Amino acid sequence: MRADQGLGAALAAEHAAVYAYGVIGARSTGRLRTEMTAAYNAHRARRDQLRAMIIKMGGTPAEPTAVYELPVTPSTAAQAVDLAVLVERRVTGTYLELTASADTALRKMAALAMQECVTRSYTLRPEIDAFPGMPPAPAASPGSSPTPTAGE
Amino acid sequence: MRSVSRRALLRGGALGVAAVAAAGCAAEERVPPVAERPDPETVLLRELIAGKERAVALYASAASSRLTPFRQRHEAHLAELRRRLPPAAVSATPTPSPTSSPSGGASTGGKASVRALRDLERRAAALRARQVEGASPPLAQLIASIGACEAAHALALSRSL
Numbered sequence: 417m418r419a420d421q422g423l424g425a426a427l428a429a430e431h432a433a434v435y436a437y438g439v440i441g442a443r444s445t446g447r448l449r450t451e452m453t454a455a456y457n458a459h460r461a462r463r464d465q466l467r468a469m470i471i472k473m474g475g476t477p478a479e480p481t482a483v484y485e486l487p488v489t490p491s492t493a494a495q496a497v498d499l500a501v502l503v504e505r506r507v508t509g510t511y512l513e514l515t516a517s518a519d520t521a522l523r524k525m526a527a528l529a530m531q532e533c534v535t536r537s538y539t540l541r542p543e544i545d546a547f548p549g550m551p552p553a554p555a556a557s558p559g560s561s562p563t564p565t566a567g568e
Numbered sequence: 569m570r571s572v573s574r575r576a577l578l579r580g581g582a583l584g585v586a587a588v589a590a591a592g593c594a595a596e597e598r599v600p601p602v603a604e605r606p607d608p609e610t611v612l613l614r615e616l617i618a619g620k621e622r623a624v625a626l627y628a629s630a631a632s633s634r635l636t637p638f639r640q641r642h643e644a645h646l647a648e649l650r651r652r653l654p655p656a657a658v659s660a661t662p663t664p665s666p667t668s669s670p671s672g673g674a675s676t677g678g679k680a681s682v683r684a685l686r687d688l689e690r691r692a693a694a695l696r697a698r699q700v701e702g703a704s705p706p707l708a709q710l711i712a713s714i715g716a717c718e719a720a721h722a723l724a725l726s727r728s729l
Binding site for chain 2: 508511512513515516517520523524526527528530531533534535537538539542544545546547548549550
């Protein structure tokens with residue numbers, strides 16, 4: 417994968433995450449709002465880092481679109497958590513692509529970003545996937561092992 | 569250009585041939601057969617597999633049903649890593665079963681504490697961010713994914729202390 421392609425996809429995912437957390441934070445209260453605000457700031461920091469990297473490589477970072485279509489506009493705490501977990505999963509998947517970059521520094525950054533997304537998701541919903549970011553395994557073949565996903 | 573007589577050339581050539589012959593004999597006597605350099609990807613996979621075997625054994629020693637999902641995820645990692653070993657590497661070095669005594673690393677003689685498991689997960693997650701640098705793209709993705717799982721394990725175990 418070309419580094420600029422992977423970075424562009426990661427930046428697009430971070431733009432979307434910042435937008436989503438802006439909506440989620442505005443519709444949350446109490447401790448949940450604090451967590452969502454922390455997540456919003458973390459994604460903003462990664463977004464800014466990606467923008468800077470793209471510029472350093474001679475590229476032009478894409479601006480966010482005006483509006484992102486969210487699967488749900490959260491009106492309850494449970495919906496807010498659902499949406500936040502979905503956001504983290506999508507961003508994790510995008511960074512997974514970047515871990516295959518020819519640029520080893522990008523790989524390392526993406527691997528660490530994945531760890532951040534997954535731990536942030538865990539704080540919201542204590543579930544752990546054996547292979548975060550990976551597409552679901554195809555139908556089990558004889559001899560294949562299960563990939564457990566369980567709440568702790 | 570300096571001219572060299574035919575006699576000198578022949579003498580030098582003869583000496584050269586003798587030197588090469590002597591060197592050849594010495595090389596045959598002293599240099600052991602050159603071992604085939606191991607494939608770096610296979611070396612990395614074996615290292616990852618050995619680490620996972622230690623993790624599975626440690627979780628097994630903890631003997632707590634609460635930790636079973638953690639051990640199962642490590643077993644899933646182990647199965648996927650073993651699947652990616654080239655067939656020749658599998659037949660060359662049989663991998664011990666997860667419950668057998670792992671060579672090197674953390675001792676599994678006693679019951680592993682949650683704190684020890686958390687530390688293991690933290691170290692593993694930190695190591696993955698470095699291991700992705702030297703792997704092929706598909707293996708780098710697997711390592712990064714495993715590292716993210718281990719980071720979540722470390723957080724989950726921290727909360728249970």
